[in-house]
Amino acid sequence: MQKKTKTTKTAPKPTKPTAEKPDSKLGELQTTRERKTVLMQGNEAVAYGALDAGCDFFAGYPITPSTEIAEILALELPKRGGVFVQMEDEIASICAITGASLAGAKSLTATSGPGFSLMQEGIGFARITETPCVVVNVQRVGPSTGMPTSCAQGEIQQSRWGSHGDSPAIVLYPDSVKECYELTIRAVNLAEKYRTCVILLLDEVLGHMREAVSLPDMANVRVISRIKPTVPPHWYKHYDKNQKYLSPLASYGEGYRFHVTGLTHDQLGFPTNKVTEAAEMMDRLRKKITYNIRDLVQIESYQMEDAKIAIFAAGIVARAAKAAVAMARLEGIPVGLLRPLTIWPFPDEAVRKMLRDVDIVVVPELNQGQLVREIQRLVKDRSDSKLIKIQRVNGQLISPQDILSTMKEGM
Amino acid sequence: MANIPQRIIHEWLRHDKKFPHVWCAGCSNGIVLGSIIRALAGMNIDRDDIVMVSGIGCSSRMPVYVDFNTLHTLHGRSIAYATGIKMHKPHLKVIVITGDGDCTAIGGNHMIHAARRNIDLTVILINNSIYGMTGGQASPTTPHEAIATTAPYGNIEPDFNVCDLAMGAGASFVARTTAFHTVEVQNIVREAIDHPGFALIEVISACPVIYGRLNKKGGPPQMLKDMRDNSVPLSAAEKLPPEKLEGKIIRGVLRKEIKPEFCASYADLVKRVQAMGGEK
Amino acid sequence: MTNYEIRLSGSGGQGLILAGIILGRAAVLDKRRVTQTQSYGPESRGGSSRADVIISDQEIYFPEATSFDCLLALTQEACDKYLFDLRENGILIIDTTYVKNLALAAENTYELPFTEIAIEKLGSPISTNILSLAFLVKVTGIVKESSLKQSISESVKPAFVDLNLKAMKLGFELAAKYQK
Numbered sequence: 001m002q003k004k005t006k007t008t009k010t011a012p013k014p015t016k017p018t019a020e021k022p023d024s025k026l027g028e029l030q031t032t033r034e035r036k037t038v039l040m041q042g043n044e045a046v047a048y049g050a051l052d053a054g055c056d057f058f059a060g061y062p063i064t065p066s067t068e069i070a071e072i073l074a075l076e077l078p079k080r081g082g083v084f085v086q087m088e089d090e091i092a093s094i095c096a097i098t099g100a101s102l103a104g105a106k107s108l109t110a111t112s113g114p115g116f117s118l119m120q121e122g123i124g125f126a127r128i129t130e131t132p133c134v135v136v137n138v139q140r141v142g143p144s145t146g147m148p149t150s151c152a153q154g155e156i157q158q159s160r161w162g163s164h165g166d167s168p169a170i171v172l173y174p175d176s177v178k179e180c181y182e183l184t185i186r187a188v189n190l191a192e193k194y195r196t197c198v199i200l201l202l203d204e205v206l207g208h209m210r211e212a213v214s215l216p217d218m219a220n221v222r223v224i225s226r227i228k229p230t231v232p233p234h235w236y237k238h239y240d241k242n243q244k245y246l247s248p249l250a251s252y253g254e255g256y257r258f259h260v261t262g263l264t265h266d267q268l269g270f271p272t273n274k275v276t277e278a279a280e281m282m283d284r285l286r287k288k289i290t291y292n293i294r295d296l297v298q299i300e301s302y303q304m305e306d307a308k309i310a311i312f313a314a315g316i317v318a319r320a321a322k323a324a325v326a327m328a329r330l331e332g333i334p335v336g337l338l339r340p341l342t343i344w345p346f347p348d349e350a351v352r353k354m355l356r357d358v359d360i361v362v363v364p365e366l367n368q369g370q371l372v373r374e375i376q377r378l379v380k381d382r383s384d385s386k387l388i389k390i391q392r393v394n395g396q397l398i399s400p401q402d403i404l405s406t407m408k409e410g411m
Numbered sequence: 412m413a414n415i416p417q418r419i420i421h422e423w424l425r426h427d428k429k430f431p432h433v434w435c436a437g438c439s440n441g442i443v444l445g446s447i448i449r450a451l452a453g454m455n456i457d458r459d460d461i462v463m464v465s466g467i468g469c470s471s472r473m474p475v476y477v478d479f480n481t482l483h484t485l486h487g488r489s490i491a492y493a494t495g496i497k498m499h500k501p502h503l504k505v506i507v508i509t510g511d512g513d514c515t516a517i518g519g520n521h522m523i524h525a526a527r528r529n530i531d532l533t534v535i536l537i538n539n540s541i542y543g544m545t546g547g548q549a550s551p552t553t554p555h556e557a558i559a560t561t562a563p564y565g566n567i568e569p570d571f572n573v574c575d576l577a578m579g580a581g582a583s584f585v586a587r588t589t590a591f592h593t594v595e596v597q598n599i600v601r602e603a604i605d606h607p608g609f610a611l612i613e614v615i616s617a618c619p620v621i622y623g624r625l626n627k628k629g630g631p632p633q634m635l636k637d638m639r640d641n642s643v644p645l646s647a648a649e650k651l652p653p654e655k656l657e658g659k660i661i662r663g664v665l666r667k668e669i670k671p672e673f674c675a676s677y678a679d680l681v682k683r684v685q686a687m688g689g690e691k
Numbered sequence: 692m693t694n695y696e697i698r699l700s701g702s703g704g705q706g707l708i709l710a711g712i713i714l715g716r717a718a719v720l721d722k723r724r725v726t727q728t729q730s731y732g733p734e735s736r737g738g739s740s741r742a743d744v745i746i747s748d749q750e751i752y753f754p755e756a757t758s759f760d761c762l763l764a765l766t767q768e769a770c771d772k773y774l775f776d777l778r779e780n781g782i783l784i785i786d787t788t789y790v791k792n793l794a795l796a797a798e799n800t801y802e803l804p805f806t807e808i809a810i811e812k813l814g815s816p817i818s819t820n821i822l823s824l825a826f827l828v829k830v831t832g833i834v835k836e837s838s839l840k841q842s843i844s845e846s847v848k849p850a851f852v853d854l855n856l857k858a859m860k861l862g863f864e865l866a867a868k869y870q871k
Contacts, residue, residue, distance in 0.1 A: 001678060002500045039715045039725065057499055078684040083498045083677065088524040092491035095484065095521075099464070099495025102482060103503070107495070125485055149731055209754055210712060210727040212719045252480040253500050255459045259425075259475055261483035270429055270475060271483075316754075323752035400753050 001083055002104065037214040042180045042206040043068035043110075045213065046136055047076065049184025050108050052221050055134075056082035057105035059096035061089050061115060064148040065204045066138035069110035090115035094122030097133045098197075101126075102260060104251030106188055106225070110136040112204075114145065116155060117162070124163035125262045126197035127285065130239060132226060132249070134187045136200045138207040141395050150395030151204040153315060156370040159199045160344045166282065168289035170296060171199045171344035173314045177211040183341065189224035190296070194288055195249055201343070203316040203366070205397060229256065238269040241280065245288035289345055298341035299350045303329065307336030309407065310358040312351070312375060314340055316397065317364050323400035328407070335407070346374050355379060355386075362407050364390035364398045423448045423458070425478050433472050437623075437631030439590035439616030440470050443537055446596035447506070448477070454601060462505045464493040466513035469544045469618075470537040473508045487518030490525045493532050501674040504604060507534040511552040512542050515571050519551075523580035526609050530673040533603045534611045536573060537590075539618035547621040558625045577611040578666055584610035585666040590617060591638035592662065599664065608672045615642075615660055693747065695833055696756035699824070700741040700773055701765030701786075703731055706820035711742025713839070713846045714824060718746045720838040726754035739768060746833055761831050763823055764790055765805070784827055786819070801830060803865060809858065818858035825862025826869075836863065 040048075047069050050058070058073045070086070077084040083100070087093045090111050097107035111119065116137045126133050141147035142154045155162075159171045170190055174183040183200060191198040229236050229248040238258045240247035250256035263271040264278045272278065289296065300318075303325055304310060311321040318339040328335040338354050340347050354361065355378060363372040372389050379387070388410040392398050424430075434440045451461065461479040465471035467486035474481035480503075484492045489507050497505045514522050514536050525532060541559060542548040549559035551571045558565060577585045584606040586599045596614055603610035617623065617634035628634050638660070645663030648656055697714070699707045708729045715727040724747045732738030743756040761782040764770035770790045774797070777783055783797040788806035803826070809819045821843060828839050840859060847855050 001498065001674070001681065003502070037719055037722075039712065039719050039727065057495070059495060059498075078681045081681055081685070085494070085498055085677075087491065087494075088520050091488065092494070092521055092524070095488045095491035096495035096498070099482070099492035100499040101495075102492075103462075103496045103499040105495075105499040107499075121485055122488070205728055205754070208729060210715055210725075211751075211754070212715075212723075212725045252462050252482075252496060253460060253503050257459060257478055257480050259481045259483070261475065262485055263483065268428075320753045326752065397755055399755070399757050401757065 001081060037212050039210045040177050040213045041068060041208060041210050042174075042177050042202060043138065043208065044072055045177045045180035046110065046184045046200070046202070046207075047072035048215065049181040050134070050188065051076055051080065052181075052215075052218065052223075053106065053185040053188035054223050054225065055106045055108045055188060056080070057097060057100040057107035058083070058109065059085045059087050059093045059100070059107070060109045060111065061087055061093050063090070063112045063115045065140055065207050066110040066112045066115075066136065068207070069136060069138075090118040091122060094119040094126070094133075094135065098122060098126045098129070098131050101131050101133045102252055104253070106132070106192065108134040108136065108188070110138065112138050112140050112148070113142045113155065116158070120163040123197050123199075124165060124167055127163070127167040127169075128165075128262055128264075129260050130195040130249075130285075131197070131260070132191035132195055133197050134184075134191050134200060135197060136184070136187075136202065138202040138204060140204050141393065147395045149204065151316065151366060151397060152393060152395070153201075153203060153317065153366040153370065154393070155201060156314075156343060156365075156367065157373070159201055166286070168196065168285050169199065169344040170194060170196060170289065171201055171342070173201045173341060173343045174206065175315050175318045175339065177206070177209060178213045179341070180206065181213070181215060185221060185223070189222070192224050192226045194246065194292070195226070196288075201315070205316045233257065237267045239265070239267045239281070239284065241267050241284065245284050245291065293345055293349075296342055296345055297347045297350070299347050300337075300339040300341060301350075302337040302339065304336035304338060304354070304357070306334055308334045308358055309336070309360045309362065309411070310354050311335065311337045311362045311364065311403065311407075312339075312354065312371065313337065313364050314343055314371065317366060320398050320400045321362075321364060321403055324403035324407070327400055327404055333411075343371075348378060351375060351378050360386055360388060360407075360410065362388040362390065362403065362410070364403050364406075366392055366398065368393055419452045420445055420448050423452065423478055424476055429475050432476055434469060435620040437617065437619040437634075438469070439539065439614075439618075440473065440537060442590045442593055443470075443535070443596060443614050443616065444473055444476065446593050447535065447600055450597045450600040450604070454604065456504055456604075460503050462493070462496055462503050463508060464489045464496065464505060465508040466510070466518060467544075468510040468513045468542070469539070470508055470510045470616075471513060487513055487516070488521065489513065490518060490521040490532065490534065494521075494525060494530055497530055497532060497674060498677065501531070501678070505532050506604070507532055509534060509536050510550075511536065511538045511540060511573070512550040515551045515573060515576065519576075522577070522611075526577050526580035526582035526611065528673040529581065529583050529608045529670050531607055532609055533600070533606075534609070535600065535614060536611060537614050537616045538573060539616045539622060540570075541618055541622040541625075543618045543621045547625055560625070573613045574611070574665055581670075582611050582666065583608035583668050583670045584664070586611075586664045587613045587615070587660065588662050589615040589638035589642055589660060591635045592642075595662065602664065602667075606667065607675075608670055693749070694751060695746045695760050696758060696778075697744045697746070697761045697763070697827070697831075697833070698741055698756045698759045698773055698776075699744070699763045700739075700769035702769070703738045703740040705740065705765050706817070707740050707765070708742045709846065710820040710824045711744050713821070713842045714744045714828070714834065716846060717828075717834040717838040717842040718744070720841055721834050723834075724748060724751055726751045728754045739766075739772070741769065741773075761827060761833070763827055765819065765823065767791060770794075782831060784823065784830065786823065801826070801869060803869070808861070808865070812861055813854065813858055818854055821855045821858040822862045822865075825859040826866045829863045829866030830869075
């Protein structure tokens with residue numbers, strides 16, 4: 001909750017952009033927290049990551065297996081003067097965090113499959129209006145109610161294509177409790193920087209898993225905040241096209257009386273039907289992602305240097321894959337692992353390189369072929385037989401032994 | 412008033428940007444917009460502190476024309492967006508413009524829960540009894556037996572009493588008026604904005620081009636006259652026997668009570684938690 | 692040392708996930724690497740429940756126990772389901788209050804009616820989880836006894852610390868006196 005600060009009638013003095021500077025007030029609050037090694041749950045790490053990234057607004061609706069995130073933030077946000085509000089459903093939750101963000105908050109919600117489906121329209125609104133916010137989706141087995149306490153990776157494609165219309169997506173995918181913390185901070189930072197709804201995908205097992213972790217001191221946490229406009233209100237353009245597709249963002253109540261709409265809009269934010277302006281808006285949404293692939297894509301390459309076989313896996317399945325790599329290496333089989341931390345935009349370049357370098361690619365995943373679909377898209381002229389697919393949707397994890405034995409059969 | 416009404420309106424409109432507006436000739440939305448602006452102009456509120464939020468529909472196009480902080484959201488979700496804005500910056504005056512379909516069909520859930528929480532929003536529901544923008548489909552307030560394009564043989568559903576719905580959900584300020592009574596709209600809007608809690612105003616309005624034609628209501632002047640002739644102020648209605656009130660629109664502030672407001676309760680909670688020692 | 696894999700199994704409501712968390716925290720106090728995962732049904736009570744704890748000095752890749760160094764089974768169903776994944780020479784600990792049949796004879800089997808003992812000595816079955824966990828810790832030596840004690844004190848509600856420490860002490864005693 002923010003106290004009223006008197007808005008200036010005159011044009012604000014030009015100041016340097018405030019982005020990429022640690023929030024000092026938050027730093028003071030956080031340094032008092034003990035940073036010793038503790039046994040921490042994935043969902044807990046998400047909640048603390050959100051707080052350390054400067055999130056001061058959470059709206060959500062309880063749903064297994066994401067509820068711990070809401071419960072921890074219900075406990076922690078009031079201590080920091082932030083807002084926690086339990087909404088009437090997931091639709092209201094995504095709308096409330098978008099509204100709060102337009103008023104200047106760093107906002108976040110957390111949900112699982114059924115709630116994520118309900119949020120899709122609101123996610124599209126946040127994307128077209130270029131409003132920063134973060135949606136955490138702790139995936140469970142679907143479709144529909146499915147198996148609420150079992151693990152699946154069924155929303156890899158939905159997180160990219162779930163909302164109607166063409167809109168860009170930034171989706172991050174951690175594989176450890178520590179990374180849940182780190183990628184939550186990164187999700188908030190990217191949302192602020194790219195002015196969009198960033199999605200963090202977790203696997204159910206990861207959300208509930210506990211690991212010994214030691215969180216970094218706040219001094220070592222890099223926090224990015226949206227760039228504020230420095231121009232007088234009558235010069236302000238909410239979607240200024242002269243700024244490499246990333247433009248400063250004013251908040252409600254700061255003297256910039258701008259308009260925001262889910263309709264296709266011009267650079268001021270007013271609705272338009274002009275074909276040139278419509279094309280410009282769509283270009284801007286796409287290019288702010290595609291022009292910044294290098295900043296957005298993160299990938300872990302494990303024992304790939306001399307690998308003839310590569311496993312491509314994300315999240316908890318990559319943990320099994322890493323164990324399988326270690327086991328195979330003991331037997332002298334040259335296997336490596338390529339793991340995307342950013343699944344959207346998809347790491348096309350790294351995957352193309354992998355396809356050039358190795359003879360066999362193994363793609364284990366807890367769905368019926370969502371990651372492998374992207375690999376196949378990039379295979380093109382090469383034979384499909386090089387792909388070994390391991391797919392499981394019964395709620396059980398894929399074990400290192402499963403990967404190892406299937407890989408050996410396919411060799 | 413020192414200012415000529417017309418000039419006040421133009422000062423508060425984005426008159427150089429998005430006109431002409433989308434509303435049909437004879438539509439009540441412009442009348443209601445005028446009343447809202449006159450209400451606000453007399454209130455000494457900083458324009459930078461006003462946020463107007465709307466959903467989807469004819470009335471929900473209103474924010475684009477006014478020089479406030481404005482947000483045109485998804486169908487039915489305006490109150491949920493408004494809740495986020497208000498919770499983060501409670502000093503802002505958040506006004507929600509919505510219609511009968513937007514607020515009582517697709518957005519019904521958000522309306523009743525905002526009423527239950529008693530969050531300080533001013534919801535102005537412009538009720539034209541039809542989905543006008545999309546050409547005349549039945550809404551939850553389309554009267555029984557009225558004609559709509561999705562009820563071509565007459566509406567077999569009963570209609571919502573919007574004010575009863577809001578009061579049942581716990582709204583602390585509920586009022587009804589009509590687009591004919593422009594000064595009354597202005598006064599009630601002012602009272603609602605001053606009210607510290609969830610306020611819902613139902614403004615009965617005319618959609619002569621769609622609803623009026625489908626149901627042979629006789630054009631804009633006739634529909635406004637009907638609002639005058641078919642409505643009774645609450646003070647008069649209280650003295651009349653029920654049979655005399657059959658089919659009448661009862662106008663006035665139907666409920667006004669002071670209850671704990673949500674943002675204030677949350678601020679108290681924050682104070683209480685921080686007094687307990689902040690960090691664990 | 693390679694990974695030490697422990698599975699605590701039984702039914703929902705027996706406090707096995709809490710036992711897993713307590714064991715995991717004790718391992719953290721010992722400055723070991725640890726992962727703790729769980730599997731349970733959507734309900735809070737009944738249904739099958741298990742908690743896996745893997746303790747190691749190296750990075751733990753796959754967090755689910757696949758070949759147990761130690762299996763604790765508090766119900767017949769859990770014992771039947773997981774017994775065959777016990778590693779050769781792995782330690783099996785069963786609660787004979789509920790486990791009446793063993794499908795195969797494991798070499799290192801410890802049998803005690805933990806639930807009955809908890810009811811008799813501690814007045815309620817509620818501390819069966821801590822009683823059997825303490826027994827497991829003493830038998831396997833996987834974490835320091837002092838670490839377990841500290842972990843219990845930090846993990847249960849203040850009102851239940853005494854009861855659970857009493858259960859822990861009893862578990863240690865039962866393990867010390869146990870005759871195979």
